[in-house]
Structures are given as structure tokens and as C-alpha cells.
Amino acid sequence: MVGQRKGVKLKQKISRALGPAGVFFRGFVEHPVMVGSIIPSSRYTIRKMLDRVKWDECKVFVEYGPGVGTFCQPVLDRLPRDGELIVIDTNPLFIDFLKRTITDSRFRPVLGSAENVEEIVKACGHDHADYVLSGLPFSTLPEGVAPAIAAATYRVIRSGGAFLTYQFSTVARDYTAKHFERVDKGFEWKNVPPCVLAWGWKD
Secondary structure (H helix, E strand, O other), X not given: OHHHHHHHHHHHHHHHHHOHHHHHHHHHHHOHHHHOOOOOOOHHHHHHHHOOOOHHHOOEEEEEOXXXXXXXXXXHHHOOOOOEEEEEEOOHHHHHHHHHHOOOOOEEEEEOOHHHHHHHHHHOOOOOEXXXXXXXXXXXXXXXXXXXXXXXXXXXXXXXXXXXXXXOOOHHHHHHHOOOOEEEEEEEOXXXXXXXXXXXXXX
16 A cells, blocks of 8 residues: 555656656556557647637637646647536546646536437537547457447537547547548658548548
């Protein structure tokens, strides 16, 4: 028990010393299946993913697996003043970090599962989401979770909205294609590792 407490305290010290990078690394070490990468996305990936969003038509933007908020501030910088960014993560370490570091009134961090996105969006006072972004590692999620997330995401997004995914394989894109009428494909080399991009449009 004493050894465990010392281990936890050491991880906390490392996280504080390294800032967001330390928190992200700790999250990966503790939950590698859910985080999927040891390095946050590059600015090139962020820009390419968000460039296709029609921001003047976006009031509710949802992100699955925000980690330490790599996408959060870029989204908030583009989001209208009356918009809201809802981020959903199963890792309390990330949610607590985001609550401490992002004070924007449009920001809503939620501890929960993306499978429950419909209930979460309703609990936040909305009927639907305009766009949903996901960096979740669909290829390593527990059995049945990935298809459930893809189906729930399609239901929660309004007509004309989109499901944006970035991953290191085509799995998320393949699940997106099973529900969304049109899927635009992309790839970003300037990321570690390079990643597959997809935009699933609900026509």
C-alpha cells in the first residue's frame, strides 16, 4: 500500500513538472488502449481537420478523447461566441486537467463514454451536435464499443454536420463509412506517427 502511494505521488510530481506533456504521458501509460498515442497531434493535423468545418453554422462541437486539450483551444478560437465545446473522456486525469486549465465559458468537459453522446448532449441542453471530432483509437477499443460509438454519433449529428476522425489506421474511417452518406478521405504526414483523416458527412 505504501509503495502504491509513493508510485502515485511520483507520477503526480512528474505530471506537474512536465505540464501537459507529463499529463498526456501519464494518461498513455495508465490507459494505453484508450489514449492510443504517446504524442499529441501536430498543428498540421489540427489545422487540416478543422479547416472543413463551417464555423458560422456551428453551435455545438463535440470532441471524444480530448486528452490534454490539443484540439480544444483551436476549436474555441474558431467557435462562435454563442457556441459550446463539449469534450468527453473516460479518463478523470484528463478531465480534471482540462477543468483546471481551460476557463472559457463555452467549454464543457464531461467524464463519460462517447457511446453515451446522445444523453450527454441532451444533458448539456442541446438536441443535436453540429460536428463531432474523434481521435479515439477505434482499432483497440473493447469489442462492440467502436460500432456503438459510430452509430450513436450518426444519430446525434444534425443533417449537414460531420464526424471528423483522425487515427493511425483506417478503422475509424471504415466505421464512419457504414453510417455516413459521404466520407472524404485525407492523410497527414507531418504527425508522429502519420495519420489517416476522414470527414463523414450526414447529408
